Amino acid sequence: MENLTIETQNIEFKESWQDNYLKTICAFANASGGRLDIGKNDKGEIVGLSDIKKLMEYIPNKIKNSMAIVTDITLQIVDEKQYISIKVNAYPFPISYRGVYYIRSGSTTLELTGNALDEFILRSKGKTWDGVPVPKITYDDFEKDAFKAFRRKAKASGRLTAEDLEINDEELLENLHLTEGNYLKRAALLVFHQNPEKWVPGAYLKLGYFANAADLIFQDEIHGPLITMADKAEELVYSKYFKGIISYDGLQRIETFPIPRQAFREAILNAIIHRDYSTGNPIHIHIYPDEVLIYNDGKLPDSWTIDDLFLKHTSKPYNPFIAGAFFRSGQIESWGRGIEKITNACNDWGMPKPFYRVKGNDVMIGFHIEDIYRENAGLEGIEREKYEIKHEKKYEIKYGIKYEINQSQNKILNLLNEYPNITMNEIANEIGISTHGIDKNIRYLKRIGLIERAGSRKKGFWVIKNNNYPPPRP
Secondary structure, eight states, X not given: OOOOOOOOSSEEEESSOOGGGHHHHHHHHHTTOEEEEETBOTTSOBOOOSSHHHHHHHHHHHHHHHHOOOOEEEEEEETTEEEEEEEEOOOSSOOEETTEEEEEETTEEEEOOHHHHHHHHHHHTTOXXXXXXXXXXXXXXXXXXXXXXXXXXXXXXXXXXXXXXXXXXXXXXXXXXXXXXXXXXXHHHHHHXXXXXXXXXXXXXXXXXXXXXXXXEEEEEEOSOGGGHHHHHHHHIIIIIOOOEEEEETTEEEEEOSSOHHHHHHHHHHHHHHSOGGGOOOEEEEEOSSEEEEEEEXXXXXXXXXXXXXXXXXXXXXXXXXXXXXXXXXXXXXXXXXXXXXXXXXXXXXXXXXEEEEETTEEEEEEEOOHHHHTTTTOOHHHHHHHHHHHOOEEEOTTSOEEEOOHHHHHHHHHHHXXXXXXXHHHHHHHTSOHHHHHHHHHHHHHTTXXXXXXOTTTOEEEEOOSOOOOOOO
């Protein structure tokens, strides 16, 4: 019985030998190793070989002479059919074939060129792109504001004490391992310099609000040191791009936004720290009425899939020196919990978990915006107050508390108050909207603290809150 499998990043099949397959062997050596079987079709079925004896002598010599590496080559026999299996180990230094470097990406062999080749060679020597020293840069080229922001954040988070921070900026960069000899590393320029784009094109963040896939309504750019970029992005998005839903706790006005701040901020920090700055492309934030998409150039660790993001894992920052500075400032953790924190924040908010897409070097995280936020989304801050005065819908609940709710939500409240054991289907039939719509409205009423569920899902009942139940944090 043949042991069939499929081609993967570490396995490839060929029906006969050609010298061109030396590229695949080179790619295996430069990645995590692999196996090339000669005498199998692309389904893994053994088709057999002629001139087995000649190939068993020819192939190892060809590999050794062209790449100076040694592989484990064996003759395999299954059901009287023969094939050659070539096992390639991963090498700790770059391997080239005829002066060209190859690597595996999925089940494809790719030639490394440009920035990808530079990064590969750096990492093979134990270095990263953000750790490369940059000549002709002095400490005098930096302004003080970024260092002040770092000190303020680090002290507030408790990661560094006031005594730790009683040093000059030059000593601070050295303590953060952002220097090498007499040179500053790229990470130092990106994190602290007021104009990092002078050395790293594309080191900025670009935002846009879109009415649909084609129509851009307005846009902004955020430039400057990375250490303050997440702050600026959060402030801009939540003051200009998002329209909060208004509720009242007594006389206190509460704004609830479509995405929890913690989740949005963590997503921006992930994009800043894990992006590939060598491509020259900025981080993009696309805001639509129904979703928010955050794009950055980067890639997952070798052999990872999107599913691995949601599993327990250690921190593997693409830019470890940038990540180190952000950790000391208290803006991130170092435990690989970024995705978990984003997901938990969305769950606590009662909104769907984020979705991800990885395509080539393009990494995207997306957030759904619920229907209740869509009608007024995307208004610029200067027009917001006028819009609220014109369009706000407040209904006086008999408990004496004012909240901004719509007519469907008001009907739901009355039904839950009169029939605490009522089901979703019964509410939908009574009001005349879908159960999906009922579910979204109930999540909102729970979020602003007007209702809560008591007991189990099947045997429980609804409780109308009569006191000033604290709403969620905006």
